[in-house]
Amino acid sequence: MLGHLFFVRMLEYLNADDVIVNLVEPGMCKGSGLHRDISGGAGVFLDVYKSLTGRKPEDGAWTYVDAAVVKGKESHGSFCMDWEIHPFTQLVYLPEGQAIIDSIWAETMDEFEFVGARAILEKFKGKG
Numbered sequence: 147m148l149g150h151l152f153f154v155r156m157l158e159y160l161n162a163d164d165v166i167v168n169l170v171e172p173g174m175c176k177g178s179g180l181h182r183d184i185s186g187g188a189g190v191f192l193d194v195y196k197s198l199t200g201r202k203p204e205d206g207a208w209t210y211v212d213a214a215v216v217k218g219k220e221s222h223g224s225f226c227m228d229w230e231i232h233p234f235t236q237l238v239y240l241p242e243g244q245a246i247i248d249s250i251w252a253e254t255m256d257e258f259e260f261v262g263a264r265a266i267l268e269k270f271k272g273k274g
Contacts, residue, residue: 147251150225150234151243155251159267162222168213169234171227172206174199 153169160167174196181192213226224231237243248269255264 147216147235150238151247151250153252154234154238155247157223159270161270162219164270166214166222167218168217168221168223169212169225170210171203172209173228175203175206176200177203183271
């Protein structure tokens, strides 16, 4: 969810004519090693669950290609899941969400001030 909130603010700086940026959820993929540190019954359950319901890694990878190439420029700024465009988490659309977006953005920009992140992004804002 934090990714959704940060992403929404980042879109103010990125133009679809320069780069297509979408937030992609590739689904649970088998063989990803995502749950490799979980042992015991939970680990066995996840192994069985992923083997029965998980996507092949290649299928998960295709969701990124779909979001950037197949959907094209018109999809810029979308949340793509299961090869379809979906709404962002509800918090994005609420006033409380805007306050959280402001906070996350400010904290992240402060964290990356050593590389001049704000100045770099300002060069892109309003371009195009």
